[in-house]
Amino acid sequence: MQQNELTLFLADKADDMKAQNITTIDVQGKSSVTDYMVICTGTSKRHVNSIAEHVASEVKKAGMEPIGIDGEAEGEWVVVDMGSSMLHVMQDEQRALYQLEKLWG
DSSP: OOHHHHHHHHHHHHHHTTOEEEEEEEOTTTOSSOSEEEEEEESSHHHHHHHHHHHHHHHHHTTOOOSEEEOTTTOSEEEEEOSSEEEEEEEHHHHHHHOHHHHHO
């Protein structure tokens, strides 16, 4: 899967689970960790975890494997790391506090 396709795939699968305010940020040359970030909001701990689990499951069905998934125990900010793209699923409070769009945009 091409890089742009992977980023769109992550956003689309998050949208399947009614993620809110889905944003994609190109961080090539700004971050040594990843090239693209997909950021979205979940309405509760359960919703955040459900979005991340669904996306990870769909990624596996597409023949890929996440490098890692972190934050599931807390359910406030879960990251699905696909290497060149990362999905950040956050509750409103964490998204407002960390303002990733301003930091990396």
